[in-house]
Amino acid sequence: MFKKILIANRGEIACRVIRTAKRLGIATVAVYSDADRDAMHVRMADEAVYIGASPSSQSYIVIDKILDAIRKTGADAVHPGYGFLSENAAFAEALEKEGIVFIGPPVGAIQAMGDKITSKKIAAEADVSTVPGHMGLIEDAEEAVRISTAIGYPVMIKASAGGGGKGMRIAWNDIEAREGFQSSKNEAKSSFGDDRIFIEKFVTEPRHIEIQVLGDKHGNTLYLGERECSIQRRNQKVIEEAPSPFLDEKTRRAMGEQAVALAKAVGYHSAGTVEFIVDGERNFYFLEMNTRLQVEHPVTELITGLDLVEQMIRVAAGEELAFSQKDVKLDGWAIESRLYAEDPYRNFLPSIGRLTRYRPPEEGRRDDGTVIRNDTGVFEGGEISMYYDPMIAKLCTWGPDRATAVEAMASALDDFEVEGIGHNLPFLSAVMQQRRFREGRLTTAYIAEEFTDGFQGVVPDEADARKLAAVAVAINQALQERASQISGTIGNHRRVVGHDWVASLGDRHFAVTAGASADGAFVRFADERAVTVATDWTPGRTLATFNIDNWPMGVKVDLVGTGIRLRWRGIDVIVRVRTPRVAELARLMPKKLPPDTSKMLLCPMPGVVTLIAVKEGDTVEAGQAIAVVEAMKMENILRAEKRATVKRVAIVAGASLAVDELIMEFE
Template sequence: MHRVISLGNARMLKSKALKSAMSASKLAKRQYFGPCKTTEKTFDKILIANRGEIACRVIRTAKRMGIKTVAIYSDADANALFVREADEAYRVGPAATSQSYLNVDAIMDVIKKSGAQAVHPGYGFLSENSSFVKQLDAAGVGFIGPQEYAMAAMGDKIQSKIIAKKAGVNTIPGYDGVVRDAQHAVEIAEDIGYPVMLKASAGGGGKGMRIAHTMEEVNEGFKLASDEAQSSFGDNRILVERFIEEPRHIEIQIIADGKGNVLWLPERECSIQRRNQKVIEEAPSTHLDDDTRRRMGEQAVALARNVGYNSAGTVEFLVDKNRNFFFLEMNTRLQVEHPITEYITGFDLVEEMIRSAAGLTLTTTKQDEVKINGWAIEARVYAEDPEKYLPSIGTLSRYQEPVDWKKPNDVRCDSGITEGSEISMYYDPMICKLSTHGQTREQAIATMEHALDRYLIKGVTHNIPLLRDVISNPDFAAGRITTAFLAEHYPSGFKGHRLTEQSAQELATASAALQFIRQAREASSATTVREDYVLLLPQLQEDGSVSKIEVAVSVELANPASSIQLQGANTFKVTSSTAGSEAKTSEITVNWSVDTPFVDVNNGSTTLQFLDPLPLGFRVQFMGTKFEIDVLAPRQRELLHFMKEKEKLDTSKLVLSPMPGTIVSVAVKPGDTVAEGAEVAVVEAMKMQNVLRAPRAGVIKAVLVTPGSTVGGDDVLIELEDEVKK
């Protein structure tokens, strides 16, 4: 029986929970690496000072190496998957990160109680906290990461830029010192020229970063960036540097040991970002040639050698259209996107980190033995509203990760959740890092499309619609990407997949066949051989409004002599037409069973998820986006125009919370007159601060929250007086 120990109280996990954890771990047992390369002695037991998917990831490699693992957990994570998978687990505090995963005293106490010989920090939290490493050193506990002096030197963006210059690494023009205040930031921006990037000196992950094109944006961005930096890292220092326009974000993974061996691994392209946080990454990059790749790698190694770096680390660059590259920062930890590097190189980066911390050499010390094997893509699956880029919280009522049974190692899911897991407002809302591999980029993309189509998530809003739309975008397929990709392709924000002629045809024919099968199941009859329908498909317009595409469809069994199968595969002849177009007839095979929501057309060339029945049809997920399909009999369609449309709720005088979170500040009071777009409040969730603005000009009628208030999504925060009619 697996034992979970708290700080003073021990408890036993129930066998049912154990079985759930074991079932959820089946995906983790897929072999992304060969047999463990390490045969030498490393550690008997390590503590993982982190949570969620990265804790599960470290546990996976530790088990391969025969190392026992110790987890720490907050009250919010008491039943989390990583707690169940570790050999031991200890409570370190309540949900708030400052009282649990950043609670160094409690963690040091657990290290002593458990007898852990070393600590793996994962990423985030204490992973780049040099004072934590100093405490471990003083206690004689190993740190599975770089040494304290290297982390301190490279973890500070201001200091690392100075070191990079001395090491001969290309750097971005900017101010090398600490920015005193907003006015100082404006002076620097005026000196180096707009646009500028304001970013936290400590930490990373997009926290404490703002782009400013004007003096006003510098003033506002400085406050928000410094507040986010303080909240996330306990350090509000901000640096200012020139923002490289039309850049690509490309990074070099390095691994090093304590014997002086340093290798650079092929690059990762991380240009698909929103709010400076990576969304989709790939390895290698379509943009680099062999010479640029080599020069970037050599500069990354020179930087690492300059500070005596050991363990895994990442040197990030901005690369312009002419392949000029500039040092951005060095992350002195394991990166979120490390799985795609592991895919194309065969290295287990966690194993290399453990070896380095144990005083062993890397599994190979020769640069010419590092090869590129195929292509890999990672999509970060988040619990968030992809239209607003805001986090979503809740319980995963249904959860099923995608599997490619033909090539199981070509789909990798790094997650720390199972069905029934809670997505909390206290932590990053990542659900999973979904990675795919192929011998070519086209194969990796196709596998990713299929995997996203077969990813089942219910209970929270998720960003699969956005991921699926980007992956299938022609510009992405052609490698035409920059860090402005999302802003350029979705200038008014992402609203969902906009049907093309081809995708509308695929959706219509599949939906008609699906309705045919549903009717037969409901009637428990296999005698119907033909049905006629009128389908209304929602179509997103350029201005954000939604219209309807009307498609007339007839469905019949391809073999009239056969009868419909209520389970499994059926082959249909489908004829469809839209107004003013010529009818098209195609033959499709549809496979759908009652125990799965997945509707596969033509052996998976098109996949729908059947979500819910509706009064006049059903809701499906197609191309990642949810579509409400009206399926009408011809006579129903004739009568539809008599139906009155539901009136829309007027929210023009309300300021609603866009997400669950905490009110940081309120800038108005009842009776104040505000202009449209004026700041009225700031709400924080997942360590990101969001400015809420007045929806229109008017007078504040009521303020329903105060700083420190906890709010839910769509809660009314501020109300304006009714507009005065002139």
């Protein structure tokens, strides 16, 4: 077994590998850039080596710097994690020349499967079902348009060396094919140092289902079930689960056997994933093979009881797999929610800054038998950088069945506190409540179909509005009782806490009668419906449990001016609890209108403006590309909302902007 492993990566996956290595008694080495000097993976490792400036092109993907770190520390093996150099054949070859073990597949498998064009040819030869497309290299945008037209729209434009949604675009017409080709090339070159592009047919109403494979150096290869990864935005997975709610045993076996056949065809060993697109009739088509560990591997671990990182390490050390295909049993159901530093209220645009609060739910097995797991690489007070992937954490839950796992996830998200940056936690909570998700009716177009106008938050129905009103009234009652105790008695007079209140949630108003109880409050609504609210909330607590008639709710609480901000299950509301007279007068107050920004183009995210496509005096048309902003390794094309004339361009290409900084004005 190895004595010391260097992890050629950062963030949560580096922390993940370190945890397993420590359990196996193996020393660990972290590498870090300027932006990661105080990162969690640096703190967790036994040793840490500085490798350069913040951009990954100057640090994490510079092979010579990784090799130098290996020489300095005497590591005898390297785990690449995912992304960066994990599927870089040149890196694996360089390690081999140095006599260092690469904890991953052989170079030939990386070369064959890392190139998506080659991999599809090999898959076809191995009798694996493949998607129609153009497997040759494409020289320019005009050739991309001709090929797309011949295949038939819609098409998927993809980086040959890509992964993680980088260098990938869907085109529905010639204009999108032309623009998508160039953006894909730019992203591919920036992220992977390889700008080769290919095009294939985009299967409509598809499910993205992948098979986890595992092989050793002794010819043993098997599959560990599947993962459903259909809920995606910008072609990047957001919610995954294992197994899939769609597959039957016959399809699972067929997909697994084809995945194993492909792995054997390239002499694969280690833990990898064969990805498929599956249509509504359970026809499946090979998409690509990721020879590395996948981001979503924890859900497979939760239903199989295996540690895939441990298996990778043992295989790399030359050990034979200790089990066979017949020993693989799928137990229960697991869900993974990827918590990203992306603002769902702003079309999931990246957010950067300091985590002023980061309090994940407690990990482990709960009293109801469910399991909570949270893989992360951040901590409270840490910074989310603009240089890397915006992932904050991967929250996972396990239950004996899908419904239980989903409900456990909903509760765990309620208990997860993140402040200081924009994040997608309310979006994840909202998905968990949707009937379509709970029924397992998923496709890769799920987000676009369910949130046609973008994510605007969850509007509470009447039942949920009543619950939140009762919570706010209980909080108000506690505050009033506390104020009464603090004020004490002056002469013969003591502050009296009233019983009649109006709780207002936007345009909803609930007249109630309330009073304190031993463990919270009782609340009676005007229609005579009454509830008891037991809670552990005290002033200053930002997360508390409220049991409404013994039904528990984990609610985030903030006192905002005269209001009480409550966040629960994707709902984010400010409730104002007033006396009846004050509530009556408040309804007469005029509403404050937001500032008019209709003639401005504001930067939608922190990032670097890489292109200004117009100049002052130009007339632009609706939908025309006018600027490009790069953030967290993704290009974002900004388009004109309507026909207008450019009055002023406020910045130049290359400028680093904060969110809502002015880019240009229109007449």
